[in-house]
Amino acid sequence: MESPVRNRNTKSEVQMSWFKRIKKGITTSTTEKKETPEGLWYKCPSCKKITPSNEHAQNKYVCPECDYHEKIGSAEYFEILFDDNKFIELNNNLTAGDPLDFVDTKKYTDRLVDTVKKTHLKDAIRTAYGKVDGEDLMVACMDFAFIGGSMGSVVGEKIARSIDFCLEKKMPLMIISKSGGARMIEAAFSLIQMAKTSAKLSLMNEAKVPYISFLTDPTTGGVTASYAMLGDLNIAEPGALIGFAGPRVVKETIGKDLPKGFQTSEFVLEHGFLDKIINRKELKPKLGQLLRFFKN
Numbered sequence: 001m002e003s004p005v006r007n008r009n010t011k012s013e014v015q016m017s018w019f020k021r022i023k024k025g026i027t028t029s030t031t032e033k034k035e036t037p038e039g040l041w042y043k044c045p046s047c048k049k050i051t052p053s054n055e056h057a058q059n060k061y062v063c064p065e066c067d068y069h070e071k072i073g074s075a076e077y078f079e080i081l082f083d084d085n086k087f088i089e090l091n092n093n094l095t096a097g098d099p100l101d102f103v104d105t106k107k108y109t110d111r112l113v114d115t116v117k118k119t120h121l122k123d124a125i126r127t128a129y130g131k132v133d134g135e136d137l138m139v140a141c142m143d144f145a146f147i148g149g150s151m152g153s154v155v156g157e158k159i160a161r162s163i164d165f166c167l168e169k170k171m172p173l174m175i176i177s178k179s180g181g182a183r184m185i186e187a188a189f190s191l192i193q194m195a196k197t198s199a200k201l202s203l204m205n206e207a208k209v210p211y212i213s214f215l216t217d218p219t220t221g222g223v224t225a226s227y228a229m230l231g232d233l234n235i236a237e238p239g240a241l242i243g244f245a246g247p248r249v250v251k252e253t254i255g256k257d258l259p260k261g262f263q264t265s266e267f268v269l270e271h272g273f274l275d276k277i278i279n280r281k282e283l284k285p286k287l288g289q290l291l292r293f294f295k296n
Contacts, residue, residue: 039053040052040053041053042056044063044065044066044068045068046063046066047063047065047066049064049065051063051064051065056070059281060080060280060281060283061076061280062279062280062281067238067279068239069216069217069238069240069279069280071144071178071216071217073141073143073144073145074125074126074142077139077141077176078128078139078141080280080283080284081132081137081139081283081284082130082131082132082139083130083132083133086130086131087128087129087139088129088130089126089127089128090127090158090161090162090165091127091157091158091161091162092122092126094122094154094157094158095112095116095122095123095154096112096123096152096153096154096186097153098112102185102186102187104185108185108186111147115146115147118145119143119145119146121143121145121146122154123146123152123154123158124142124143124147124148124149124150124151124152124154124155124179124183125140125141125142125154125155125159126140126141126143126158127139127140127141127158127162128141129165129171132287132288133284133285133287133288133291134288135172135287135288135292135295136171136172136291137171137172137287137291138162138165138166138171138172138173138174139173139174139176140158140159140173140174140175140176141176141178142155142177142178142223144178144179144180144218147185148180149178149179149180149223150179150180150181150183150184150185151179151181151182151183151190151193151194151221151222151226152182152185152186152189152190152193153186153189153190153192153193155183156192156193156196156197159175159193159197159200159227160196160197160200163200163203163204164200166209167203167204170207171209172209172210172212172291172294173209173210173212174211174212174213174214175211175213175214175228175231176214177213177214177215177216177219177223177224177227178216178217178218179218179219179220179221179223179228180218180220180221181220181221181222181223181224182194182221182222191222193222193226194222194225194226195226197226197227198226198230201230205232210233210291210294211230211231212232212233212235212287212290213227213228213229213230213231213233213234213235214235214236214237214283215228215234215237215265215274216237216240217237217239217240218240218241218242219236219242219243220242220243220244220245221244221245224242224243224244229273233275233276233290234273234274234275235274235275235277235278236265236274236277237265237277237278237280238265238266238277238279239264239266240264240265241263241264242263242264242265242268242273242274243263247262247263250262250263265277
């Protein structure tokens with residue numbers, strides 16, 4: 001006769017048998033695994049906070065925790081600024097030539113083709129006009145994704161044509177700078193754009209048509225040395241790198257450590273080269289106030 005204790009153990013084993021793993025290891029094939037879709041989350045590179053991507057976009061691509069301003073392009077700025085994201089783009093078919101037949105690791109023409117295919121942009125700037133907080137405004141916005149936002153002949157020409165349009169319509173202009181400087185692949189053709197855009201902007205000044213320069217991260221080189229610093233108002237995003245040569249080059253040249261926050265927009269404001277720093281979340285209503293002020 002079996003003992004009651006043994007019977008209880010046997011009954012317990014029967015009840016728990018469903019819980020035992022029959023096969024060891026993971027048997028799900030790779031093709032059957034369900035991956036988490038990419039792009040659902042945004043991780044702030046500054047504070048490391050993780051935010052749903054849709055919330056990050058609704059917050060104008062600004063971290064809700066530390067206020068870090070993510071680098072964005074013309075598509076995002078146009079969506080943020082223009083009422084109902086409605087605008088008319090000008091000269092969107094202008095593309096760069098290669099009069100120097102330049103070759104480094106690859107032909108310049110091949111580099112352009114590859115960059116256009118990758119970014120779906122024609123060059124490093126887009127120009128469009130529309131209503132911003134109910135007021136007319138021409139916006140010329142640079143795209144860092146296109147060869148580092150470098151200023152070439154197309155950038156200079158599109159800015160020049162935008163200025164001509166603004167002079168004709170008496171419409172204010174804002175240039176959003178985000179650039180590593182002149183496109184040295186184009187050599188003198190690039191450097192000429194500094195003088196060309198500066199001369200055109202002097203016509204805006206003579207005609208009393210407002211020009212707002214909005215500097216974002218980074219704004220350096222020949223762009224800083226020309227149109228980026230020639231605004232009736234020079235404003236910037238928080239924490240943007242603004243300068244001619246970068247901090248590393250300056251440090252190696254002078255052989256000294258640089259002050260904390262050197263060449264940030266806050267540092268540049270403190271030293272009198274900026275009029276104001278505006279958070280991206282406040283940019284549109286602030287621009288509306290400025291445009292109404294200029295009208296009066």
